[in-house]
Structure formats: C-alpha cells, structure tokens
Amino acid sequence: MLRQLAVTAGAALLLLGSAHVTARAADGPTAGAGECEIIRFCVNVNTDARPGSRSNTSGKPDQGGNQVPAGAQPCTVSKLDPQPPAGSALWQGHDPGEGAVYVRVCPALQAAAAAGLGGLAGPQVFWAAQAPAAEVDPAQLAQEALDKMTLLGPDININPRPGGKGLVGMPVWMAVDQSATTWGPNTASASAGGITVTATAKVSKIVWNLGDGDSVTCTGPGTAYKKAFGLKKSPDCGHTYTQPSSDEPGGTYKVTATSTWVVDWQVSGGGESGQLTEVRNSSVAVAIVESQAVNS
Incomplete structure (x- = not known):
C-alpha cells in the first residue's frame, strides 16, 4: 500500500x-x-x-x-x-x-x-x-525461515509391508512414523532490520492414494500395525482392497502418501502473523493377491 x-x-x-x-x-x-x-x-x-x-x-x-x-x-x-x-x-x-x-x-x-x-x-x-x-517484509522473512527447514514426505509405515503380500478383503493399516522433518513440529527463524520472524511447521493431514482409484484422508499419523491386532481394522487410517494388484505395473499397487504442512509464523514480541502451506509426498509399492494364491 x-x-x-x-x-x-x-x-x-x-x-x-x-x-x-x-x-x-x-x-x-x-x-x-x-x-x-x-x-x-x-x-x-x-x-x-x-x-x-x-x-x-x-x-x-x-x-x-x-x-x-x-x-x-x-x-x-x-x-x-x-x-x-x-x-x-x-x-x-x-x-x-x-x-x-x-x-x-x-x-x-x-x-x-x-x-x-x-x-x-x-x-x-x-x-x-x-x-x-529499510523496508522489512515479515512475510518474506517467514518464507526465509521456512526455506531453512527440512520438510520431507511422510515416513510410511504400512501393513502389509512393502516387499510382502497382502490379501484381497483384508484390512490395510496406514500410518507414518513421526519426526521433526516428516511430521513436525519443525521450527526456524529469520531476521532483518531489527525484526525476527519465527515459523513453526506441522503436518495437518495426509492424503493416501491407494493405487486402486481410492484415496483416504487422515488427519493424524495413523496407528502402526501390531500382530496382536490380528484381523481388526485400523481405528483411524485404513483401507481394504477388493481386487488383486496382479494387473498393475510390476504386479503392485503404488501407494502415495501426500502430507500438507501448515506453517504458522509470528513476528517476535507480538504483532503481525500469518500462515503458509507446503506439500510433500512419498510412495511405496504394495502387492495384493487373492487368498487362494497364497494357499496354493
């Protein structure tokens, strides 16, 4: 202005x-x-x-x-x-x-x-x-602080495991392991002209593209599968395949997890604040087979 x-x-x-x-x-x-x-x-x-x-x-x-x-x-x-x-x-x-x-x-x-x-x-x-x-733009400093961060795609923890095999009709558990670079919070600051802006980034949601045309949005990291859970469904982030992956390239479904990072920034000492967003993704391959194929 x-x-x-x-x-x-x-x-x-x-x-x-x-x-x-x-x-x-x-x-x-x-x-x-x-x-x-x-x-x-x-x-x-x-x-x-x-x-x-x-x-x-x-x-x-x-x-x-x-x-x-x-x-x-x-x-x-x-x-x-x-x-x-x-x-x-x-x-x-x-x-x-x-x-x-x-x-x-x-x-x-x-x-x-x-x-x-x-x-x-x-x-x-x-x-x-x-x-x-000197004209100092807090939003510019917020972007500089964001650029200092290492924000990565989700650290996928899915069951069935990549390299193994899952069954049609059986529950799939999707989760991510949490760290500062893959989930947050991740914090950095930038200063100029006597102004310091601190930005904090955290994942707000993960959209899972399961490779079969379905997608699931999870607002939390999900629950990592344990053998003690048996055939239960995931309580917060799961999926069930209805078709085998044999007709897909490589005989597997490509599962892509896309995280949305929300970055809140604030001028130190109060005053102006704002929000930025970043998107990151990771992928794994999951093989799904018919149950009779496993028993043969």
Missing part, C-alpha cells in the same frame, strides 16, 4: 523510464528531453505490497486501488549514484549536502502496470533529508 507525503509547492517527482534505473547527472526537467517526465507532486515513501504464501495465487489492491500481483517483491530504496549536480530539479530546491536523492524500485507496482492493473511503470526518484528506513 502506498502512503504518499505531499512535498512543498513546486517540487516535482520525476519518474524515470524503465531503461533508466539510475539517472544521469545531467538529467533535468526539460520537456521533450526524453529522459524524465514530471508526473506528480508527491513522494512515494512506503509500500505494503507483500508476497503471500506459496498457495496464494490472487493479487490484492493497494490503498490507491492499484492491483498488486501476489508474490511480487516489496519496494527497495537505494541512494542515487552519482548524486545529481547542484541546481538539478532532482534536488527539489535543496542544496547538495541537505539530504540526498534516492531511487525507489517497486517490482509489485511495475508488474501491476505491465499487466494493465494500474500501478507505476518505472522507478521513482526523490529527495529525502534522511535515508528512508
């Missing part, structure tokens, strides 16, 4: 063309020079165009109604190098030494402009008495 501060009358903000990220020292306000264009009497001093989670695919408008594409990077500000000569309109009536001239690049708003959604088409050059504070 752009917050705009009005500048003194007669001071002009010059917007450089996309090919002129750094202004030439000789640039001035001469109309028709092809280098600069006076477009408004304000200084864009901040932005809240922040990337959403990886699952976010929709943009959001800023306060000015400009549509900001999701996933776009926040604005960056750097000191113009070299600084304009004394008398340049870029000083907005100030003398060299009274602050400095800066250039602001906003990929989010430039992407919006390119997509015809409003926004600003190029970098912005402005004078400021003090260097603008």
Whole structure:
C-alpha cells in the first residue's frame, strides 16, 4: 500500500523510464528531453505490497486501488549514484549536502502496470533529508525461515509391508512414523532490520492414494500395525482392497502418501502473523493377491 507525503509547492517527482534505473547527472526537467517526465507532486515513501504464501495465487489492491500481483517483491530504496549536480530539479530546491536523492524500485507496482492493473511503470526518484528506513517484509522473512527447514514426505509405515503380500478383503493399516522433518513440529527463524520472524511447521493431514482409484484422508499419523491386532481394522487410517494388484505395473499397487504442512509464523514480541502451506509426498509399492494364491 502506498502512503504518499505531499512535498512543498513546486517540487516535482520525476519518474524515470524503465531503461533508466539510475539517472544521469545531467538529467533535468526539460520537456521533450526524453529522459524524465514530471508526473506528480508527491513522494512515494512506503509500500505494503507483500508476497503471500506459496498457495496464494490472487493479487490484492493497494490503498490507491492499484492491483498488486501476489508474490511480487516489496519496494527497495537505494541512494542515487552519482548524486545529481547542484541546481538539478532532482534536488527539489535543496542544496547538495541537505539530504540526498534516492531511487525507489517497486517490482509489485511495475508488474501491476505491465499487466494493465494500474500501478507505476518505472522507478521513482526523490529527495529525502534522511535515508528512508529499510523496508522489512515479515512475510518474506517467514518464507526465509521456512526455506531453512527440512520438510520431507511422510515416513510410511504400512501393513502389509512393502516387499510382502497382502490379501484381497483384508484390512490395510496406514500410518507414518513421526519426526521433526516428516511430521513436525519443525521450527526456524529469520531476521532483518531489527525484526525476527519465527515459523513453526506441522503436518495437518495426509492424503493416501491407494493405487486402486481410492484415496483416504487422515488427519493424524495413523496407528502402526501390531500382530496382536490380528484381523481388526485400523481405528483411524485404513483401507481394504477388493481386487488383486496382479494387473498393475510390476504386479503392485503404488501407494502415495501426500502430507500438507501448515506453517504458522509470528513476528517476535507480538504483532503481525500469518500462515503458509507446503506439500510433500512419498510412495511405496504394495502387492495384493487373492487368498487362494497364497494357499496354493
């Protein structure tokens, strides 16, 4: 979101063309020079165009109604190098030494402009008495914290075991062994500009694709099978095959377990928070045969 501060009358903000990220020292306000264009009497001093989670695919408008594409990077500000000569309109009536001239690049708003959604088409050059504070995006830090984690697919613990054989009509028990990398919680932090964001990831559900066209969603890790359970069905995560796997490639069903990681993040000391999601999967092969085939 752009917050705009009005500048003194007669001071002009010059917007450089996309090919002129750094202004030439000789640039001035001469109309028709092809280098600069006076477009408004304000200084864009901040932005809240922040990337959403990886699952976010929709943009959001800023306060000015400009549509900001999701996933776009926040604005960056750097000191113009070299600084304009004394008398340049870029000083907005100030003398060299009274602050400095800066250039602001906003990929989010430039992407919006390119997509015809409003926004600003190029970098912005402005004078400021003090260097603008670094813009820290907590959501960006949350993503950096997430990238530090090792999030793996489910550690599958299924009965019948891979390499063995199960029977048509007999209960299949699906479970996963739990660890920080395969189930959570998994925690990491990232810091910048005096802000620290801590993110914690944990699996919220596992969708089991059994290879026979059926799928089962389990919100817990399931129960690992023990011989003492006999022919009972799994109390929380199970399946029963009605056809043998002999007609499948390799004579087995490919069982794929897909976990959804929910990543909650929070700025240390309170304040902004949010949520990201990640998806991981693992697969095993399970052979299912008719009972008479085992007894023969």
